[in-house]
Amino acid sequence: MKTFVKRGDAAVLRAEAEGLLMLAMTNTIRVPRVFELHEDRLVLEWLDFAQPDAGFGERFGRALAALHAIPFDEPFGWLADNFIGATPQVNTRSEDWPTFWRESRLHPMLARLRDPELAKAVGAAIDAIPSLFQDGYEPRASLIHGDLWSGNWGMLADGTPVIYDPCVSYSDAEADVAMMELFGSPPTGFRQGYGSPQAGYARRKHLYQLYHLLNHAVLFGGGYRQQSLRCAEALADLQRRG
Template sequence: MEASLATAVEEAARGALGARFRIAQAEPAAGGCIHQNWIAGHGAQRIFVKTSAAVNLPVFEAEADALAALGASHAIRTPTVFASGAHGNHAFLILEYLPLRPMQAAEAERCAEALARLHGTVGEHYGWHRDNFIGLTPQQNSPKPDWPAFFARQRLAPQFAEAARRGYRGDLQAHGERIIDKIGAFFLERRPEPALLHGDLWSGNIAVMPDGDPVVFDPASYYGDREADFAMSELFGGLPDRFYLAYTRAAPLAEGYPQRRTLYNLYHMLNHLNLFGASYLRQVERMARELSEYLRR
């Protein structure tokens, strides 16, 4: 971290940590493919800092907002937000440093039950009080009373439109139109409550403290179908089987979940296609075709 940015971060952190806090060193931290992560401070007093281009300050502000909401649920721990801001060409987000480690099988049940408690926090509408981001992609959150319409118009439609803008057309767009138009077929007997979601719940965004206390971070929160979080946790693997067994004991999934899992994860795979390129195209096409063919039955 360059010296002038470290000084700005230090000054911002002092508002939460006191005037004696200082950054004697800042070391790169693992994780993150969009922003840079740092562990900074002096001695035992350390902070976790995310930095990015100054234009991405709204991304950090939205993340801070979601972390506060998840933490306020008292269902699962999140890092405390100390400050966010910008200096020169850089934006930064200052968080509590937590000595995290990957979830193991021994902690899986505890983590799953915490996630189920989080999903027990229910809102009045689907959406959120502000738009936010999934990665660097804007995520529309205007509150709506109808979940299938919300997911079709504020999740899938913008991603398909961006894919078309990037040149991914043809059958992919035809499948997308059918999925969006007929999305209600996936919810004929399901009216999910608007649960508080993490919103970006892959295995890299949930971990545990040394005592096994579960922690989530890097959220893209909103109120929606809890199955959307559960589905994403399955997308890239990495969580113990006991996690899924414990969650479904605490909060059983409804009939038709396998098709909805593909529907929900199509959103995330479209986002990966739009952010990271054509290496994701074959999987996106396969998922869209599978859903489209299901709707033809």
């Protein structure tokens, strides 16, 4: 049997394996099977990908919606901290979603910044969080992939959608969709399968995207710093405009 071997830090590999196993247990969307986990390597199922066909987006949308629709009677967060790329991801549990996103997502990124202008803008964006939920939106805890950019999904030769390289948590499902829209866009037909966005999503998605932009700014710098600044300033402006 052909396998794919990932090597790296033991904690990173363990977190990925745990995420893949949890996603697989939902029986909603395909992920690589975990065969072996060692201190220095993770042995996964080898998957052969094909060019997405015309119906892929809708199938992908249905599968992701099925994952997100599973009810979990859990606080937001996860069983342990994990990793968003190479950055440690805090998963301290909270019953309140805005509190979780502030304390376990944006504050840890803010602490990593060494850019006073950007840090000030992020602080203002954090202050704006309550205004994004004044419409009564109250997400429930869904199991999310956590890093669902276009490089972390694909289509198998039989047309099956597959996702990989997760950093799972119990979170607002909108956070996965917002990431899909950050560096590119979901495949054509995705919304037909997944469903229409809820009221207020167009505002909230910037909050979820800011986390990923800040992570890229911390890891890579460059243009991600300016993108993070624009996103943070836009969130603060949304609060000012009401």
